[in-house]
Amino acid sequence: MEKEITLASPLPRESSRSKKAASLRTSRWKERSLAYFFLAPSLILFGIFLFYPLLKSVYLSLYLTDPQGRVASFAGADNFKNVLTSEVFYNSLWITVKFILLTVPTGVAAALVLAALSIQKLKFTKLFQFFFSLPMAVSVGTGSIIWMVLYHPTLSILNYGLSLAGIPPIAWLTDPKWALLSIALMTVWLNLGFNYIVMLSGMQSVPEDLYESAKIDGSGSFRTFFRITLPLISPSLFFISVVSIISAFQSFAQINILTKGGPMNSTDVLVYNIYQDAFINYRFGIGSAQALILFVLITLLTIVQFKFGEKKVHYQ
Amino acid sequence: MTIRAVNQTILYIMLSIAALFILFPLLFTLSSAFMSSAESATYPPRLLPSGLHWDNFLQVVDTVPVIRFITNSFAVSGAIMLGQLITASMAAYAFAFLRFPGKAVIFSLFLSTMMIPWEVTMIPNYLTVRSWHWIDSYQGLIVPFLASAFGTFLLRQYFLQLPKELFEAAKVDGCGHIRVFIQLVLPLSAPSLATLAVYSFLTNWSNYLWPMLITNKESMRTVQIGISMLQFEEVTAWNVVMAGIVIMLLPSLILLIVGLKPLVRGITAGALKG
Numbered sequence: 313m314e315k316e317i318t319l320a321s322p323l324p325r326e327s328s329r330s331k332k333a334a335s336l337r338t339s340r341w342k343e344r345s346l347a348y349f350f351l352a353p354s355l356i357l358f359g360i361f362l363f364y365p366l367l368k369s370v371y372l373s374l375y376l377t378d379p380q381g382r383v384a385s386f387a388g389a390d391n392f393k394n395v396l397t398s399e400v401f402y403n404s405l406w407i408t409v410k411f412i413l414l415t416v417p418t419g420v421a422a423a424l425v426l427a428a429l430s431i432q433k434l435k436f437t438k439l440f441q442f443f444f445s446l447p448m449a450v451s452v453g454t455g456s457i458i459w460m461v462l463y464h465p466t467l468s469i470l471n472y473g474l475s476l477a478g479i480p481p482i483a484w485l486t487d488p489k490w491a492l493l494s495i496a497l498m499t500v501w502l503n504l505g506f507n508y509i510v511m512l513s514g515m516q517s518v519p520e521d522l523y524e525s526a527k528i529d530g531s532g533s534f535r536t537f538f539r540i541t542l543p544l545i546s547p548s549l550f551f552i553s554v555v556s557i558i559s560a561f562q563s564f565a566q567i568n569i570l571t572k573g574g575p576m577n578s579t580d581v582l583v584y585n586i587y588q589d590a591f592i593n594y595r596f597g598i599g600s601a602q603a604l605i606l607f608v609l610i611t612l613l614t615i616v617q618f619k620f621g622e623k624k625v626h627y628q
Numbered sequence: 629m630t631i632r633a634v635n636q637t638i639l640y641i642m643l644s645i646a647a648l649f650i651l652f653p654l655l656f657t658l659s660s661a662f663m664s665s666a667e668s669a670t671y672p673p674r675l676l677p678s679g680l681h682w683d684n685f686l687q688v689v690d691t692v693p694v695i696r697f698i699t700n701s702f703a704v705s706g707a708i709m710l711g712q713l714i715t716a717s718m719a720a721y722a723f724a725f726l727r728f729p730g731k732a733v734i735f736s737l738f739l740s741t742m743m744i745p746w747e748v749t750m751i752p753n754y755l756t757v758r759s760w761h762w763i764d765s766y767q768g769l770i771v772p773f774l775a776s777a778f779g780t781f782l783l784r785q786y787f788l789q790l791p792k793e794l795f796e797a798a799k800v801d802g803c804g805h806i807r808v809f810i811q812l813v814l815p816l817s818a819p820s821l822a823t824l825a826v827y828s829f830l831t832n833w834s835n836y837l838w839p840m841l842i843t844n845k846e847s848m849r850t851v852q853i854g855i856s857m858l859q860f861e862e863v864t865a866w867n868v869v870m871a872g873i874v875i876m877l878l879p880s881l882i883l884l885i886v887g888l889k890p891l892v893r894g895i896t897a898g899a900l901k902g
Contacts, residue, residue: 340727346805347728350718354738357715357775362741365752372751381755429643434636436643442888443647446654449884451834453852454873458653461660461866469656469673504650509888513895562745565836569856583747590751591841603748610745 373601379594391601401602403577404585407492411581412560414496415503420552422500423507428537431515441512448505456569459498463570488578491571495579498566503559507552514548515541550621554614561610582606660870661685668867684871688858691868694875696847697854702879704769704850705832711770712828713821716779721809723780724787725795741777746837754841764848769839773832779824782894786820787813823894826887833880851876
């Protein structure tokens with residue numbers, strides 16, 4: 313951050329000190345205004361579409377609104393009270409936690425294993441790297457429809473595969489016991505591409521000579537992986553865990569397309585709940601209150617992760 | 629066989645099994661897209677079509693305005709990508725090379741935006757965009773995404789790694805900041821700009837919730853929302869649905885093929901070496 317360079321500072325030839333100081337001041341002033349000019353587009357956009365809405369959410373959460381989103385009456389902490397005492401909210405929170413536990417560790421582990429397998433320099437490495445990145449090109453909308461067919465109640469090819477192994481068919485999306493698991497499986501697949509790319513990228517930045525010297529020391533590939541690769545890619549691992557948790561909290565499209573929160577609310581994650589409150593029932597106040605609670609939860613969790621996780625992260 | 633050869637064979641087998649699992653949903657999609665509607669609705673399901681039924685693709689184009697959806701998605705993702713490259717590179721230049729008061733504060737402000745979940749801002753943003761009469765408009769789909777904290781961070785990290793001598797030389801030549809930015813820093817940062825371009829295009833191509841909220845007219849829908857129309861138009865014709873998916877997957881697939889290298893090379897450079 314501190315690598316700053318002053319460019320084009322005019323070379324003052326005048327002997328007079330005040331003139332020198334004045335020209336220095338102008339160049340300082342020029343640099344500052346240029347900096348703010350360069351930052352302005354981003355700052356204005358963040359202001360309008362991130363910081364203002366954040367404050368507006370706080371405001372809305374204290375009011376009851378009509379379907380137009382206009383404030384109808386002051387509710388004070390009532391919206392929060394309603395949310396925090398409702399069973400639906402805790403049910404959604406618990407489903408969200410289960411969803412995170414199902415998707416994040418599996419997703420990170422799968423990406424790590426795939427990257428470790430495909431980093432070796434073999435003939436077809438590049439091809440496999442492309443295969444493993446492919447889900448990155450699949451958007452959540454398209455991915456959901458593909459899995460809708462795979463999970464189809466009567467045509468499911470997955471059930472056919474199970475039947476070949478003598479296992480009775482599973483009602484993937486219609487059985488409350490299976491629905492969340494099915495969504496989680498689909499989500500892990502969907503996010504694998506990005507997770508894999510980050511992991512591979514991290515592994516490729518490990519300097520080659522470290523592996524060389526490990527080899528000379530007679531370290532086997534497992535030992536090398538756990539002793540050298542893993543610590544050195546811990547920043548990537550950490551990054552991916554944080555990002556995965558945040559994105560798991562925010563998963564919406566696959567649930568909207570595949571289950572709509574059902575069956576029997578078994579996939580009613582927090583975001584889906586917020587969406588329903590705000591955009592189906594037009595209760596913007598309650599929706600905002602829930603969104604803020606979610607924000608606080610994500611922030612706390614991320615702070616905890618940074619506090620405890622980052623100590624173990626090894627930065628080069 | 630040597631140990632090395634055995635190891636390699638095991639590795640290949642493991643890689644192939646993993647690839648099969650990951651590719652299966654996509655291969656199944658591709659295969660179903662060429663089936664006749666009877667073939668796609670049988671149980672036990674078929675793995676391969678009896679012939680190549682290209683007319684599925686024609687039927688998609690006839691039932692749903694796919695071309696329009698793809699054009700919309702391209703326009704929106706392309707504009708967002710360009711906008712993010714411009715706003716992020718400008719901000720990154722300021723953070724990397726300029727001295728100004730409040731730098732640390734503004735920088736942490738940028739980073740904090742990555743923490744704000746989209747749901748918190750979604751309701752007010754929807755109300756804002758609606759009050760500007762931007763529902764069903766390109767600007768409504770594009771403008772809220774034009775700045776990127778992730779992109780700024782990624783580029784800043786790269787800018788800081790550029791060789792210092794170049795700037796010394798530019799300084800001697802009397803180049804101003806704007807010239808240095810446009811003629812020196814941007815061309816030298818092509819790799820990380822490419823990373824950001826690919827990342828930004830792919831993530832915005834996948835946007836679902838926002839386009840769903842602010843588009844009602846069919847002509848303004850993007851691929852992600854349009855795709856679910858297929859499913860309701862033709863209740864059982866999964867072959868046509870899959871053909872639609874193949875058409876809608878092609879653009880991002882091509883971009884991934886072209887962009888995988890810069891993506892892998894650049895994605896951690898910015899995110900991690902803090």
